[in-house]
Amino acid sequence: MTFGIEAASYYVPSLYLEIKDLAEKRGIEPAKLEKGLGLHKIGFPDVHEDAATFAAEALLKLIKDYDLSPKEISRIYLGTESALDAAKPTASYAMQMVEKALEAEFGERCFKNCDVVDLTFACIGAVDALHNSLDFVRVNPDKKAVVIASDYAKYELASSGEYTQGGGAVAVLVSSNPDLIEIENNWGVATESVFDFFKPRRHFSKESLVSAPENFPEKIEIFTDEPVFDGQYSNQCYQDRIKEAYNHYQEITGKNKPYEAWKYLIFHLPYAFHGKRVFTEIYSLENGLSYETLEEQKAVAKSEDYIQFINDKIEKSQRASSEIGNMYTASIFMALLSALQTSFNENAELAGKEIGFLGYGSGSKSKVFAGKVSGNWKNVVAKWNLFEGLKNRTAIDFDTYEKLHRKQLQNSVNENYKGFGLKSVELENPVLKGARYYDYQE
Numbered sequence: 001m002t003f004g005i006e007a008a009s010y011y012v013p014s015l016y017l018e019i020k021d022l023a024e025k026r027g028i029e030p031a032k033l034e035k036g037l038g039l040h041k042i043g044f045p046d047v048h049e050d051a052a053t054f055a056a057e058a059l060l061k062l063i064k065d066y067d068l069s070p071k072e073i074s075r076i077y078l079g080t081e082s083a084l085d086a087a088k089p090t091a092s093y094a095m096q097m098v099e100k101a102l103e104a105e106f107g108e109r110c111f112k113n114c115d116v117v118d119l120t121f122a123c124i125g126a127v128d129a130l131h132n133s134l135d136f137v138r139v140n141p142d143k144k145a146v147v148i149a150s151d152y153a154k155y156e157l158a159s160s161g162e163y164t165q166g167g168g169a170v171a172v173l174v175s176s177n178p179d180l181i182e183i184e185n186n187w188g189v190a191t192e193s194v195f196d197f198f199k200p201r202r203h204f205s206k207e208s209l210v211s212a213p214e215n216f217p218e219k220i221e222i223f224t225d226e227p228v229f230d231g232q233y234s235n236q237c238y239q240d241r242i243k244e245a246y247n248h249y250q251e252i253t254g255k256n257k258p259y260e261a262w263k264y265l266i267f268h269l270p271y272a273f274h275g276k277r278v279f280t281e282i283y284s285l286e287n288g289l290s291y292e293t294l295e296e297q298k299a300v301a302k303s304e305d306y307i308q309f310i311n312d313k314i315e316k317s318q319r320a321s322s323e324i325g326n327m328y329t330a331s332i333f334m335a336l337l338s339a340l341q342t343s344f345n346e347n348a349e350l351a352g353k354e355i356g357f358l359g360y361g362s363g364s365k366s367k368v369f370a371g372k373v374s375g376n377w378k379n380v381v382a383k384w385n386l387f388e389g390l391k392n393r394t395a396i397d398f399d400t401y402e403k404l405h406r407k408q409l410q411n412s413v414n415e416n417y418k419g420f421g422l423k424s425v426e427l428e429n430p431v432l433k434g435a436r437y438y439d440y441q442e
């Protein structure tokens with residue numbers, strides 16, 4: 001029996017900002033962002049969108065595109081680091097939105113017996129959800145699970161993370177009928193607790209603020225969407241963890257140079273060119289190349305062999321990321337969709353080919369694992385139209401972007417949007433304060 005991904009769908013935020021507009025306003029050379037990091041657009045949420053609406057859109061699309069009955073879904077595990085609440089899972093919001101949208105067809109509370117939860121470990125939370133759900137279907141081969149990766153990658157204005165912003169969701173159906181990709185049960189894992197990127201509770205006291213309003217509490221504790229991070233250190237942690245997880249994968253499988261057998265290498269992509277920039281170390285170690293000095297590292301990156309390797313095994317996975325930006329938990333899944341969609345468009349034959357995955361989450365953990373593309377993969381990919389879909393977004397100018405970022409807009413940019421949207425947040429009723437209400441517009 002085989003286990004893996006049977007079907008997949010995605011949702012990207014409905015707005016975007018051209019990276020060159022941001023570069024111009026921030027005084028950054030556009031070539032650094034476009035040619036150095038591979039960034040073209042920042043996918044940005046409208047006023048009514050958040051991690052819950054992204055997840056709901058991807059889930060509804062999964063159900064509709066592949067004619068699923070919600071009742072055959074035993075669990076929905078959501079990987080996210082953009083949770084809307086510290087107790088009530090974002091998955092429960094997404095589930096309820098989809099229940100309402102499907103009410104006419106499937107009746108009330110069609111997910112009544114579904115096991116729903118969030119998993120959080122920065123960007124690797126949805127890989128953890130996938131790992132866990134694969135274990136679940138291995139024990140229960142007649143059951144199906146949905147894994148959703150959903151996030152809004154927001155950074156402080158004018159920070160070094162700003163140009164890597166993005167967001168969106170990918171939903172995958174995990175089962176014993178892996179029409180897209182069969183995933184083997186070997187997981188290279190590496191974990192170390194570090195502070196490379198994190199979202200602590202922030203404490204503010206009234207006296208620490210320059211001008212606090214009269215009614216400001218003496219002390220408050222809040223979560224913000226924007227992380228505390230050290231960019232170059234986070235790159236180092238990523239590189240160290242994937243090397244350790246790759247070594248662990250080699251140890252448990254006994255495979256020699258496993259990456260050579262992989263048709264594509266699918267990375268967590270915090271920005272499009274990250275995978276190809278950090279894999280130089282593993283590549284050097286595997287090929288007996290010296291990697292001590294910066295000059296040696298640059299020489300590997302610029303070598304003809306390495307450039308050929310990138311073009312063959314990584315480049316196709318970067319394309320969607322260039323158009324969307326960091327999707328945190330969903331980035332690695334979107335990199336897979338990007339590579340498969342590009343191969344599909346080029347009429348390539350991938351059935352039976354092995355794909356390697358290198359996941360990373362700050363804080364920090366890496367998982368390295370592999371899968372085999374199924375004979376039916378084209379029937380699954382035929383539903384996506386990924387690059388066409390990205391053209392349906394609305395461009396925003398810099399001024400609108402900054403207002404959205406600062407939460408200064410009351411109304412959506414696309415006032416007549418279709419699909420799920422945040423309608424209101426309860427502010428008065430003390431027993432419902434902070435409750436979020438959504439609707440669905442046909």
Ligand SMILES: CC(C)(COP(=O)([O-])OP(=O)([O-])OC[C@H]1O[C@@H](n2cnc3c(N)ncnc32)[C@H](O)[C@@H]1OP(=O)([O-])[O-])[C@@H](O)C(=O)NCCC(=O)NCCSC(=O)C[C@@](C)(O)CC(=O)[O-]
Pocket residue numbers: 029031032033035036037081121122123124160161164197229230231232234235238268269270271277326328360361362
């Ligand atoms: C990612 C960094 C650190 C990048 O930091 P940076 O300082 O913007 O860029 P850089 O200096 O590292 O690289 C710039 C590249 O552009 C090139 N360049 C320069 N000028 C030009 C030009 N004119 N024409 C062509 N190329 C040019 C330059 O040469 C270089 O390429 P290289 O040669 O080194 O490959 C920053 O954006 C940042 O702090 N981002 C936020 C944190 C982050 O994304 N970290 C990534 C690893 S951690 C991770 O992946 C986890 C995360 C973040 O997703 C969160 C989670 O797990 O939840």
